Amino acid sequence: MAERERKLLQGNQACVVGAIYAGMRFYAGYPITPSTEVAEGCSRELPRIGGRFIQMEDEIGSIAAIIGASVSGKKAMTATSGPGYSLMVENIGYAYMTETPVVIVNVQRGGPSTGLPTKVSQSDTMQARWGTHGDYNAIAVAPSTVADTVVETIRAFNLAERFRTPVTILLDEVIAHSRSMVEIPQEGDFPIVDRIKPTKPAGRDFMPFEVTENFVSPMASYGDGYRFIVTGLTHDQHGFTTNRADETVVKLEKLRNKITRYEEEIYKQEARWTDDADIILVAYGSAARASLQAAQIAREAGVKVGVIQLYTIWPFPEKPLLDLCAKTKKVIVAELNMGQLVHEVRRVLPGDIDVHSVLRYDGEILTPLQVLEKVDEVM
Amino acid sequence: MGALLDKIAVPQDRFEIRLSGSGGQGMILGAVILSEAIGGDGTKNVSQTQSYGPEARGGASKSDVVVSPNQIFYPKAMKLDLLLAMTQESLDSYYKDLKDGGTLIIDNVLVTDIPTDNYYGLPFTRLAREEAGHVMVANVIALGAIAALTGVVDKETLINAVLARAPRGTEEKNRKAVEIGFREAEKLKK
Incomplete structure (x- = not known):
């Protein structure tokens, strides 16, 4: 190539x-x-x-x-x-x-x-x-x-x-x-996903919000020849507004299930130095950059710190986090706010893991030293 | 407490550069060109950041380039290996960020109060006006000096990076500016 x-x-x-x-x-x-x-x-x-x-x-x-x-x-x-x-x-x-x-x-x-x-x-x-x-x-x-x-x-x-x-x-x-x-990526470097288009002909059989096997309905475009209504009101599989309890449940569970049943497809995280880590840092975005730097510095100083960097924030990667933290007793969540992601981490991890926070909310990026000070405090 | 903090050291695989001066001296463009010169062949990673928003307007302006053969974790400078100060105010603001034994390069016409004897001084702004033909290329002369004094990039690669960004019609002026900076800095090395 x-x-x-x-x-x-x-x-x-x-x-x-x-x-x-x-x-x-x-x-x-x-x-x-x-x-x-x-x-x-x-x-x-x-x-x-x-x-x-x-x-x-x-x-x-x-x-x-x-x-x-x-x-x-x-x-x-x-x-x-x-x-x-x-x-x-x-x-x-x-x-x-x-x-x-x-x-x-x-x-x-x-x-x-x-x-x-x-x-x-x-x-x-x-x-x-x-x-x-x-x-x-x-x-x-x-x-x-x-x-x-x-x-x-x-x-x-x-x-x-x-x-x-x-x-x-x-x-x-x-x-x-x-x-x-x-x-700059070239054609073929990354897979490209396109929405599924309907195969049924336009007409009464076409249901724009059909509950399919994976809950995702094929999507016609305006201009394709299909007639359908797009509404924010709760609607049935034909797209018509509904007040019916049974159809409401079908719609809401469709919205939920199409995501929750396929979360494994959505999760993405990278674990570094977590296998033997006494302390694991959890972070995303630029807070992850400070955390990785801090972990590298700590490792060079002989302290076993690992990092779980989240690329998918929502749905929150419950199972991956549980698995990756299985052998550690201390977790520090690093974030540039007054503590948001840490609540998810606490919700997911078992009670015998201490979950700490290192936060910065003055408009500046966390420094590796700030993260290291927190590591030093909890180790 | 303190068991870890007593043992930590700044990572050795990073080379951290700060170009500083006043707004309009081309410190940000200088850092962009330097980043393209250093990172262009793919053997080194670069992370360039700059003062942004109100802090970038007037007063001391800075732009940082972190260089490493490895993945760059922290995107900003932590402890500078090289500080270029084009004005007194920028030296006053950023000298504290320079590593012990780090390289200090100053414009020795505009910067007169220097807290160390260990520095390289060149009259970048005067050289730009009197030798290169335009005060605007003082930043490019400084890049030439950085190349000569640190070897972080070689002269020809730097010239190519400068020319890739030079407005049409200014190529010769810019090439000459790199040459002047490189030549004058070589003299300082003895």
Whole structure:
């Protein structure tokens, strides 16, 4: 195979590379720091390949536009930060309910509200899971390097298409704005998943929200010749609104089961030095970078520290975490917020494992030294 | 408590560079070019970060490049191996981040109050104005000096990286700027 082109890219630019590779041909967004370079890159690249870029009037319009584009058959994305994601959550719920694959990039910055526009944070971790109202099962992925961002963006699109659901990419300011050399992927480097199209002919037999064997319904696009209704109201398998108790249960369990029965497909984590670790650090994103550095330094000083780096945040990787922590007695969760992921870790791990937190929420990235101080404290 | 912290050491496989000056001196572009020069052939990893937002406007501006043959875990600088200070304010702000025995390079016209005798001084801004033909290439002259003094990148690779970023019509000025920086720094090495 030919040698891959290498480019010095920011995380935000790597996100654009991954999205286009995955097949994104529609982007609608409202620029916001620290995500703006995603919009900038899409505005430059999409017109060159027959795609569309629209700068919308706000984030509510942005998410609405990408849902419309997706229902019309395009792979679509928007990028924002916490304040914009907050505006989007109503329509993200609509995407869950209408089972519309879209990708939403949240380059996290300090909050709440407009918070710290130029500073790093991971305080939207729980928002990605519980942002909108109602019962639903969220998917969120999280890169920790510029190169990862290409891979995780491709994965986000693949998961959205595979499960017909919105997928959030949890980036943060440090990864978004740091630059590293990235190999530009070539055709064949990564599998690309496309939504299943209906094989039944248009007509009465076609059920746009049919409960199939894996709970995911083949998805027709507007313009394909199929007639179907897309509504945020609870609907039956034909897409018609319903108040019936039995049909409501079918719909909600379809939304749940299509994710929960296939979580193994969604989990992704990397364990380093965990086999003999006395203390395991759990982290994602730029907090994982500080944790890996801290663990490496600790190992060189003779202390057995391991790291579990999460690439899938939601669904929370319960079983992988249990397995990887089976032989340890102490876990430290490192995150750039006042303690969010740590609650999930505590929920999952048995009571005889001590779960500690190392947190930073002043707008700066955790340093390896801060993590090491916590290791020193609990060891 | 303290059992671990007494034993830890900064990882040896990282080489950490900070280019600092005032806003508009091209420190960020300089770090981008340096990163492309060092990381271009795939044998070394680079992680480049910079001051961003309000802190990048006016006052001391900085951009860091971490270099390693291995995977770079922490993306930002921890303890600098090399500090370039183009202004007094930037030296005052960042000298404390330089490792003991780290390399300090300063513009010796603009920086006069230096807390150590162990440094390399060159008149980058004056060389840019008087020899290279434009004050804007002071950052590129400094890159040439960094190449000569540290060997973190060789001169030809640096020139290629500079030219890949140079606006059309400025190629010769930029090539000359690298050459001047390299030549003047070689003299300091003795």
